[in-house]
Amino acid sequence: MTVAAAARPLRIALLGSSRFPIAQPFAGGLEAHVWHLAHALTERGHRVTLFGAEGTSTDVAHDVIDVHTFQMSPHARTEHMGPSWVVHEHHAYLSVMLELAGPLAQSFDVIHNHSLHYLPIAMSSMVPVPMLTTLHTPPLAWLESAAAVPLNPNTGYAAVSEYTAQQWLPVAGPIPVVPNGIPLDRWPFGQGTGDRAGAGEYAVWTGRLVPEKGVDLAIDAARRAGYHLRIAGPAADDDYFRTAVEPRLGDGVTYEGHLMQKELADLVGGAAVALVTPQWDEPYGLVVAEALACGTPVAAFRRGGIPEILDDTCGRMVPADDIDALAGAIGDAARLPRAHARARAERICSDATMVDSYLDLYRELLTTSGRTAAVPA
Template sequence: MRICLVASARFPVAEPFQGGLEAHTATLAHALADRGHRVSVFAAPGSDPSLDVEELDVPPFEPSAAARADVGAHPDAWMREHHAYLALMLRLARGGQSRFDVVHNNSLHHLPVAMAPMLSVPMVTTLHTPPLGWLESAIAMSGGASTFAAVSRHTAAAWSRAVQAEVVPNGVDTSRWQPGPGGGRAVWTGRLVPEKAPHLAILAARRAGLAIDLAGPVLDADYVRREVEPLLGDDARLVGHLHTDALCDLVGRAGVALVTPQWDEPYGLVAAEAMACGTPVAAFARGALAEVVGVSAGRLARPDDVDDLARAAREAVALDRTAVRDHAVRHCSVQRMVTRYEELYARAESPTQPAEAS
């Protein structure tokens, strides 16, 4: 099958990944190609060329002086992203049917959904976030031109007022995220931003009597300076923004992975990655984490309760690492995810075929 995979225009799909969406896109593209599909990824400049990337890079849009003077003018970054997706969708409308059998919209932008009725190629859109107003508007006006998937039951339920989405949980490459030996330190991975709350992971690890390493990109420097840096020391180290192989090694050598969202996590990819390494998870019970973290693979804590997270960490450390890994292989593998997407692509091509029960 010839697949057009539409990715983010904001961050490149390249190591080290800026976040779960970019890591997910790369994993999906490689796994589809491994199954014999021809995949073209439309992504931000600087993306991994091994993905057969066509960059979402168009001549810069420069609004006129009069447009810039408008008190309601959008920021330049917003306009650049809008312009890139508009150019892509017009290209697909003019000639997409000669190049592709299906378009998989893996972006968070509203234009691919809003312009789906213009295409002669079926579109599948994955919902990666809680409901967004501009996407709900695009869904309402697109007349069912896209087939929708959601990355968890929680996310599907959150979007149910706007659209009925089939649940296709995210997956990790369990051949790359290999089991590690464990160790005496905890680990936290992800974007260093307030909604991921790494500062709470440090506090919980200390109360559990554990040292902790934190890895990920600093996307809110003011937050990190204010909330994270004052807590750092020998027992709490910020080790940087790591490539996947180094991240696998770090996570595999940890005794427990802490996951501390202060928002309703749509899936929880970092939890799945940790479990694939055999590292048990202690997480706030927010969003889809209760779906991802099995009782044999981790412990959940009351949201935002540092003492309860410390309790969960102490309990999780004692779990059998082989059972943790087995849970990830059974429930969080990329192969399981790709099979579900192949089924969804086939149904999008033949929309009269009844959907199978999830």
């Protein structure tokens, strides 16, 4: 590819979730990641089109690809079909991939798949446009099955951490690592000066309130450490919230609700320490990067990709599920210099670095496929 061609703006389709809109307040880290990536690419002069659930919207996307739905017949609605959302999700991705295999493909130079569904990978060879899939999870059964089918040279993978890349190595072979980046200006340095009620320093926990994120363990650890804990995020599992979270609220533990990004950044930036308590091997740990950007040190379980973000200058890690060890680490982490946390984020968590890496991968795929980027109209 010539220097001039490499400098041309790209027409990029970002595939997100068909279940959750790419819009604030975010349903989870994946939706936040795709939303911010759309902004960052647009700011570089590229034209971005989004595929996401109804309600997907940013102030930068050129267009949104509709999610197709259908009405199942009474004969299809059986007790053996499983949850209805699984069927609707299958239909949504089947529809969009068939569209991308047809005339819609001419609207794009590259497709960047962030979905957790197997169909975009399985059907990628039908699409006449290079496609990059970012692997945000371990090799789950259906994803691994799709990846095990030989792909054409116009498709490729990236992993969000070295840990995730190693998990996928037996299936996908060596793949590049592009750590999730965050817009540092949207997560400004905070002072950690105390809570709104003037009760002193507080710890913060953010994320989806689901069993695999372990907020119940964070509550227990914060209480043992003597810290007020403020929690924010969507209560995505009603049963878990009702049985494991709600009974623990009060007595120094407050649930702030599902916040918009700026409100969330203010909450995290005001905390003395952020707690991260995954009950699974977190592929990356976006909440760690967000806390560090705000200058808020982190106390976390040592799992998955978190050790690639956190080090002793900006946090403390303890063995998974060890509540006593986490309680002991909270105060140690809170005493770390906030400037070190921010410096760590600037060094390894910037979205600018992430976008540079993705643009390099897009253009490598274009070169491999023999295509050249068209200049957007």
